[in-house]
Amino acid sequence: MRPGRRNLITDVDGLRVGQAQDARLKSGVSVLVGAAPFVAGVHVMGGAPGTRETDLLAPDKLVQEVDALVLSGGSAFGLDAVGGVVEGLRTAGRGFAVGGVQVPIVPGAILFDLLNGGDKGWTQNPYPALGRAALAAAGADFALGSAGAGYGATTADLKGGIGSASVVLEGGMTVGALVAVNALGSAVMGGGPQFWAAPWEIGDEFGGLGTGANDPGAEPALEIGPGEATTIAIVATDAKLTQAQTTRLAVAAHDGMARALSPSHTPFDGDLVFAAATGARALADPAGDPLRLGHAAATCLARAIARGVYHARPEPGDTRPAWIARFGPRD
Template sequence: MKNLLTDIAGVRVGHAQDAAIASGVTAILFDTPAVASIDVRGGGPGTREEALLNPVSTVEAIDGIALSGGSALGLDAAGGVQAWLAEQGRGFRVRDAVIPVVPGAICFDLLNGGNKAWGRFPPYRDLGYAAANVAAADFALGSVGAGLGATTANFKGGLGSASAQTAGGVMVGALAVVNAVGSVTVGDGPWFWAAPFEQDNEFGGRGLPSSFTSDMLRARLKGGPAAASAENTTLVVVVTDAVLTKAQARRLAMIAQTGMARAIYPVHAPLDGDVVFAAATGKKAIDPLSGLTELGMVTANTVARAIARGVYSATALPFPGALPAWSDRFS
């Protein structure tokens, strides 16, 4: 167990980023197609192939997922992941045609201090290809890939991951790109909202404060009252080795959204584009009611942990006025 999404067999993750533009891409690849669906709770989402993931749509399984910075311009990243998969002969077959199925989602990082004057075409398609090309079982956390340019209301955001196992031995992993309009910490202190679910001091072991003040509970919003509606999003991918239908994957994604509520304050706002993808590799059968409920509970906790790890692992961007990292204040 590496406490990563890739603890699920047959899953690989790769990052590619450009330090000058302060943005990047993360590719999640499946060795064999995975049944998948999506749940969107934020008011300002940016997604690709969302309709395909609806349980009533025909295609059952996907080959990968692309997460990117760049706002809507970053949706090109999925094309780069598709290009890499096509070279491997991977994809949905229609007679002699092969079409890699790669949904994607983006977060807004265009105002983080990086140089976004990239010319006619944004770099995200090439970054998507590069991320897929280096996908592996081990991958970095923090200010990497799609999390390079991420921020929160008070600290640098980033990319986090965690994994867990149900009492029945079903595995689940989560990966989160934390670019929230709210805060992942209690007030401006060292405590993470996700502290009750922490395992093995994975994000500092600070617990919760002994009591809560009104200042701790006031809203901290990125950009203050003038925050723009499209500047924030937390992206989450959860993968399990359970056998799930597409409808059950949708339900798992819905339950997993609870993990965002346990880790980010406030969350699911008109200012956010919060999205959860849920995918299943289909190795272990579960009870469709009690088993899925237990898996959802564990998955939500794992999402909360992944979000906290993303901020805990992040490093500040090297630009004037950049937000500090949690580690700059509390490591």
């Protein structure tokens, strides 16, 4: 396996990512949108999720494809970012046809960043406008670290952020991941600088620092209160998958979260993974390819988590230091 050209989820042809953030708010929104509707699934392993329209993604439901997926800060307020994306898609004529009406199908998930030092004293919910702005900014290239839904994200000991990575399998299929890292746990070993995801790093995409010393008996220091976490992600592929197979891809991808964050999937995190399949490539091996895709999705997600923390930048009012500030400049 090798990274795609950009080492971003947009290496999956037909997918674009848009992001918008508000520096004063210390929060933002990230949107994955397809050139055409795509099959999607979801799996939740955290104990405190916040979601919109995820019931539609069950394999037995009527609608089998979606127009976009949304990751947002803002806790329950951030769910309204989906409304902004829906309005933008409706204006563009996108959506599921119901009689003479187009209804955009846009599931979303949120993370908690309300106590990160930003100004949350708004009189009008800012997230619908951020959602629409993120959709309008969608393209093949996008920022990592302090951007979009990861703009105000934190982990146990460092700033979090938006991360992405991709891989091209030997058979030609592409898998990518997009993640907003806002975990109760830590992305680094023993305080850093090495990342838990180090065994899965390709090249020096998050510093090339190798693995560090780990005390397997150390217990996590849980300094974040209930409701103040959640890592939300999307994995995507150009393979042709059913909705059931796409859901299994989301399940497998959670292994990557567990590889990159310690602890993960806690009762206080709303850890969730969406999966998307554009259907451009038929499975050459219907039995073996889903296994390969699941492994690739987990690997990509682990790498993307480390990249999100690695690329976070220091800003005024931060409640956690950025990796770059604590461990020195990148090469």
